Amino acid sequence: MEIRSSDEGWEFTAMDPFVLELLRVLPACAEPEDDAARKRIFSPPTIQPDADAEANSEWSEYVEPGLRELFKSHTDIVAADLAAMKGEGEAATLRIPTEHGRAWIHTFNQARLALGARHGVTEDDTAGRTEPGGEKAFALMQIDFYATLLGLLLSRTEL
Amino acid sequence: MKPVLAAAGGDVLTEEQTVTEDALDIPWNVVVHNDPINLMDYVTKVFMKIFGFSRTKAEIHMLEVHEKGRSIVWSGTRERAEFYVQQLHSHLLLATIAKAR
Structure with a gap:
């Protein structure tokens, strides 16, 4: 995979099919629709x-919908950039405009957190003390891959 | 509460005292909790953005979260604390409010 950055944004090219697939499933991975992911993405304030049951209940009623809308606006931007990808296979080019940087950072992070919650990822896992193989190991690889790209975008994006 | 005061002329005055929640308000803490996923640099940048911390101060709090499991990043009124928690949640940090003890 080659990544070029400029004032206009980032351009991803020469992506092998596996990398391409990891990017294409990003918005779906970030979806907080299962219980484990939802609990992590919409954590309570107490x-x-x-x-404080009352505070947590009010939070769910009044604050969570706004957060849900904000998060969806980010994943929608990412999904649109992915849908606008030109070319097929290794000839595919993904362009992320600079002004979409925050949405991508958020979505990478949301997907990482959702994957971590779904697979019960712990400090030991992220420290590399997990047995290789299995769904959890695959999720950890995905979490690391998204972290690399998140870090890249974060280095030149204002949150 | 009705404290009784002796006035200069010998009369007894009763002073109504309203004890508001604000007057007795114990500060509320904004607490950020550790999680195994959020990147250290990301957390630092979120603190800088939301609280206007210098990078050094933001890193101190980030490391406290990482090493001790939690850090109190702000204290004050409940309303403001809730606002900050909402901001932290919008950046997907694990944050809660708690009354200072």
Whole structure:
């Protein structure tokens, strides 16, 4: 994979099919529709020992919808950039305009967190102390891949 | 609460005292919790953006989160604390409010 950056944004080329697929599934991975991902992406404002059921309930009712809308606006931008990708296979070119940087950073992060929640990823896992193989190991590879690209975009994007 | 005060002329005055929640307000802390996924540089940048911290101060809080599991990043009124937690959640950080003890 080759990545070129300029004032206009980033251009991804020479992507092998596996990399291309990891990028294409990014918006779906970020979806917080399963219980584990939803709990992580929409975490409560109070937890034990300070848990406040009323505050948490009001948060779900009044704050969560706004966050859900914000997060969807980010994943929609990413999905649109992916849909606008030109070429097929290794000839495919993905362009991320500079002004979409924040949406991509957010979506990379949301996908990483959702994957981590779905697969019960712990500090030991991210420190490389997980047995290779299996769904969790695949998820960890995906989390690392998205982290690399997130870091790249973060280095020249204002949050 | 109705404290009784002796006035200069010998009369007894009763002073109504309203104890508002604000007057007694114990500060609320904004607490950021560790998670195994969020990148350290990302967390640092979020702190700089939301709280206007210098990079050094943001890194100190980020490392406290990473090493001790949590860091109190702000204290003050409940309303403002809730606003900051909402901002932190919008950047997908694990953040809560808790009354200062």
